[in-house]
Amino acid sequence: MALIEMREALRQALDEEMTRDSRVFIMGEEVAEYNGAYKVTKGMLDKWGPKRVVDTPISENGFAGLGIGAAMTGLRPVIEFMSFNFSFVAADQIISNAAKMYYMSGNRFSVPIVFRGPNGAAAQVSSQHSHCVEAIYSNIPGLIVIAPSNPYDAKGLLKSAIRNNNPVLFLENELSYGDKGEVPEEEYLVPIGVAKVVTEGKDITLISHSRMVKLCQEVAVTLKAKGISVEVIDLRTIKPLDIATIKKSVEKTHFAVIVEEGHLFTGIASEVAFQIQDGCFESLDAPIARVCQRETPMAYSKALEKETMPTIERILKTIETTLSRKI
Amino acid sequence: MIDYSFFPFDREKTLGDIGKEGLTQALQKMLLIRNFETRAEACYLQGKIGGFFHSYIGQEAIQTAALMTMGPKNWWVTTYRCHALALLLGATPEEIMSELFGRANGNAKGRGGSMHLYTDRLLGGFGIVGGQVPIATGAAFTISYLDIKDEIAVCFMGDGAVAQGAVYEAFNMAALYKLPCLFVIENNQWSMGTHLSRSHAVDKLAETKAQGFGMEGYTLDGMDYLSCYAGFKTLHQKILTDRKPILVEVVSERFKGHSISDPALYRSKETLKHAMERDPIVLLKNLMISKGFLDEETFKEMDKKMREIAVHAVDHAESSPWPDPKTLEQDVFAPSGRS
Numbered sequence: 001m002a003l004i005e006m007r008e009a010l011r012q013a014l015d016e017e018m019t020r021d022s023r024v025f026i027m028g029e030e031v032a033e034y035n036g037a038y039k040v041t042k043g044m045l046d047k048w049g050p051k052r053v054v055d056t057p058i059s060e061n062g063f064a065g066l067g068i069g070a071a072m073t074g075l076r077p078v079i080e081f082m083s084f085n086f087s088f089v090a091a092d093q094i095i096s097n098a099a100k101m102y103y104m105s106g107n108r109f110s111v112p113i114v115f116r117g118p119n120g121a122a123a124q125v126s127s128q129h130s131h132c133v134e135a136i137y138s139n140i141p142g143l144i145v146i147a148p149s150n151p152y153d154a155k156g157l158l159k160s161a162i163r164n165n166n167p168v169l170f171l172e173n174e175l176s177y178g179d180k181g182e183v184p185e186e187e188y189l190v191p192i193g194v195a196k197v198v199t200e201g202k203d204i205t206l207i208s209h210s211r212m213v214k215l216c217q218e219v220a221v222t223l224k225a226k227g228i229s230v231e232v233i234d235l236r237t238i239k240p241l242d243i244a245t246i247k248k249s250v251e252k253t254h255f256a257v258i259v260e261e262g263h264l265f266t267g268i269a270s271e272v273a274f275q276i277q278d279g280c281f282e283s284l285d286a287p288i289a290r291v292c293q294r295e296t297p298m299a300y301s302k303a304l305e306k307e308t309m310p311t312i313e314r315i316l317k318t319i320e321t322t323l324s325r326k327i
Numbered sequence: 328m329i330d331y332s333f334f335p336f337d338r339e340k341t342l343g344d345i346g347k348e349g350l351t352q353a354l355q356k357m358l359l360i361r362n363f364e365t366r367a368e369a370c371y372l373q374g375k376i377g378g379f380f381h382s383y384i385g386q387e388a389i390q391t392a393a394l395m396t397m398g399p400k401n402w403w404v405t406t407y408r409c410h411a412l413a414l415l416l417g418a419t420p421e422e423i424m425s426e427l428f429g430r431a432n433g434n435a436k437g438r439g440g441s442m443h444l445y446t447d448r449l450l451g452g453f454g455i456v457g458g459q460v461p462i463a464t465g466a467a468f469t470i471s472y473l474d475i476k477d478e479i480a481v482c483f484m485g486d487g488a489v490a491q492g493a494v495y496e497a498f499n500m501a502a503l504y505k506l507p508c509l510f511v512i513e514n515n516q517w518s519m520g521t522h523l524s525r526s527h528a529v530d531k532l533a534e535t536k537a538q539g540f541g542m543e544g545y546t547l548d549g550m551d552y553l554s555c556y557a558g559f560k561t562l563h564q565k566i567l568t569d570r571k572p573i574l575v576e577v578v579s580e581r582f583k584g585h586s587i588s589d590p591a592l593y594r595s596k597e598t599l600k601h602a603m604e605r606d607p608i609v610l611l612k613n614l615m616i617s618k619g620f621l622d623e624e625t626f627k628e629m630d631k632k633m634r635e636i637a638v639h640a641v642d643h644a645e646s647s648p649w650p651d652p653k654t655l656e657q658d659v660f661a662p663s664g665r666s
Contacts, residue, residue, distance in 0.1 A: 025472070056500065063461075065461020065462050065464070065465060066500060069450070072450050073465065073469040074469055074473070092493070093461060093493075096458055097458060097462060102661045103438055104435060105438075105451060106438055106445070107661070108445040165660075165664065
């Protein structure tokens, strides 16, 4: 095992898959000569050359579509968005072409493509660089949506995503690129569509994904000291959703709180909550609660940014209400 | 009227190059398209075909010439007005008609309909105006990536698409990366009901726009099969040799509304009548008769044969099974397997 940063784990996944399959290439803004806006692709141009590590103009709609066309004709592109906020100008290509092609063409053309890059809030980048896109894209049949929380999962899931024959949105987080974690020396894959219990507990289930998993794990530590045993589930893949793992946990704990960095209305938490009540309503001893980003565009000021995002304090308060118990 | 300067070519030499056989094949294909569209339109008006139906009538010479000059072994991309290109690339009239009827044995299993037809080399009829142009650029990227020397990507778009942003992003990247792509603007004069002059600040779309991307831009007469043939043949060779994209506008006029449900009230009868005087099928027929390659009787025979094929396709579609509702949720995702 080696202790490596998230960005290194992602780079290893890209590098290994490019070694394995000559059809895999990376394309995006600043991925080559600049070595990646967040250094995920550092050194890759030197190793692979400009044919397989391709800088683009600032044309997300264009290069997303180019990638889809390349995927339909036999290549396996990995398209980097410098921020998933910029994927909005490519939404037509992602939604109308990538997501629908295999079904719409009567199985004639599949679109094996990965769109990856940082999602959600960073540090004070205001409204247009902080949006969480997973709820928007998870509404589209035909897309796989992945959001890992740690280097191990990031590497294993990115490798699985590149090998998958469908369009995958692979959501990273700017604030997590420097996070370190243990990654095996030998090759491994993490399967798509499988959630993971990252902290075992018996009193309440916390369900989250991406960077918010860390907050949930901190909450679990805090509450353990107070005699409350929290189970934390990392979704890892948002779509397809692994409801079985969630259900198993809620049947054990009887309480569920969902923590999501994205907005409240029609968020991932809404869907998870619905599926919990659909699948194990009778196991619940209290209404399902959620902690999400409040219904505002992201403000720039630190004071406001903190207020709109889920925090440890808000999670603790929500757990208190859910368990009807003073913490 | 716009004073176009069409791509210059030697008519007699082009006629000689194509020969009687080649012209006969082209005429036959154009008649198949015309008859297919005519029968399918009748079915649409009877309520047997749903959704949107965009007829290619009036534009037959363009894609026929493209196919005859470049051959099927390229990557082809087009708009929702896609019945003709699917036919030209070998989709059978039966499978296309079945698709229009929404049947299980349709070209796309009854999931795509009129706007989304495919072959092993046709990446689709695309439904969002301009959205297909980056896709074709990606196909050209693959050809370049795999270093395939004898293929190009051919991308059709309407004059309306030339107002879309995706198109310019694609033009820029195709030129920047030197991708073997022929971008064809089929100017049928109308972005739905909005005339070219009310959609675009400039005319001569290829010649003006190409310059900004360092591409060559040309104009062809879309009603004249020979103009299309000579132009496509030269430009195809140029792309194979130079390995960079070219933009071409083919001036045409559709004879029907934007879709069949559009009565085209925005176009005067005189304008349509004037356009139809240059019906590409009639022009080709007259040319062939004047050269002694064809007589009226043979033409009628050909037309009748193509009509029978279209009628047969309708019969086939009508007697074909509906998709089993149990299959509804199948194939949203491609299976894993060779990856």
